[in-house]
Amino acid sequence: MQQLEAERADEARREELRSSLKAVRARISAAVSASGRTEAPQLIVVTKYFPASDVLALTELGVSDVGENREQEAGPKAHAVAEAGAHPRWHFIGQLQSNKASRVLRFASEVHSVDRGSLVSALDRATRRRAEEAESSGAPTPEPLGCYLQVDLRDAADRQAAAGPSRGGAGPADLARLADQVAATPWLALRGLMAVAPLGEEPRAAFDRLAALSSVLTADHPEAGEISAGMSSDLEAAVAAGATRLRIGSDVLGRRPALG
Ligand SMILES: *Cc1c(COP(=O)(O)O)cnc(C)c1O
Numbered sequence: 001m002q003q004l005e006a007e008r009a010d011e012a013r014r015e016e017l018r019s020s021l022k023a024v025r026a027r028i029s030a031a032v033s034a035s036g037r038t039e040a041p042q043l044i045v046v047t048k049y050f051p052a053s054d055v056l057a058l059t060e061l062g063v064s065d066v067g068e069n070r071e072q073e074a075g076p077k078a079h080a081v082a083e084a085g086a087h088p089r090w091h092f093i094g095q096l097q098s099n100k101a102s103r104v105l106r107f108a109s110e111v112h113s114v115d116r117g118s119l120v121s122a123l124d125r126a127t128r129r130r131a132e133e134a135e136s137s138g139a140p141t142p143e144p145l146g147c148y149l150q151v152d153l154r155d156a157a158d159r160q161a162a163a164g165p166s167r168g169g170a171g172p173a174d175l176a177r178l179a180d181q182v183a184a185t186p187w188l189a190l191r192g193l194m195a196v197a198p199l200g201e202e203p204r205a206a207f208d209r210l211a212a213l214s215s216v217l218t219a220d221h222p223e224a225g226e227i228s229a230g231m232s233s234d235l236e237a238a239v240a241a242g243a244t245r246l247r248i249g250s251d252v253l254g255r256r257p258a259l260g
Pocket of ligand 1: 046048069093094196230231232233247248249250251
């Protein structure tokens with residue numbers, strides 16, 4: 001009896017995810033058409049606060065990329081999902097302490113929150129060590145870790161006054177130096193830029209600044225043209241401004257129990 005109820009609950013959750021995912025995909029398609037773009041951005045479903053069973057259900061619904069923002073939560077979740085036989089690409093999108101770099105490497109293929117030189121150094125050391133260990137044990141050579149530089153899009157005055165909590169990110173003036181630092185490492189691959197729209201501003205204006213910074217970056221690093229921007233509330237603005245990666249959580253999975 002209890003098992004039957006559990007199966008019904010599972011099935012109900014799966015239906016819920018199927019329909020919310022369908023609605024989000026429809027919004028993305030509409031935004032792509034409206035902006036006259038030909039290529040759709042890649043959808044990363046942000047599964048933070050939700051269980052491994054939801055990630056499994058999403059992979060069955062065709063989701064290939066998932067995002068998480070806390071290493072302590074994501075590590076075990078990624079492990080459980082792999083044990084169940086599913087292998088989505090994991091994107092780490094949260095603020096990252098340098099001493100957690102090697103833990104994040106265990107599951108993530110991409111880190112969207114690279115925002116300071118000390119973190120690049122830590123990721124460089126961790127990926128070198130991983131490559132050396134693979135080589136000495138005869139394991140397959142690991143893929144380089146994809147890196148996005150996270151930009152703080154608040155204007156300089158707001159940054160100075162620290163108006164509101166920082167949501168992470170390097171100032172625009174630091175991007176060139178960070179990009180060169182990533183590009184000089186053997187096992188980090190510079191993918192592009194990431195940002196969260198600042199509070200209290202039209203997201204479109206902020207995402208247009210991000211696109212302009214991306215053009216500057218790709219002049220020196222043509223391989224780094226990805227733009228990770230757009231969440232549930234502002235995906236249309238991000239698509240219009242040229243985002244190539246969308247990070248969508250609540251509109252697929254539902255409201256999170258707490259802020260995050
Ligand atoms: C949680 C989170 C998202 C997803 O936000 P939603 O509003 O739930 O779509 C995207 N990016 C980052 C960095 C996040 O922390």
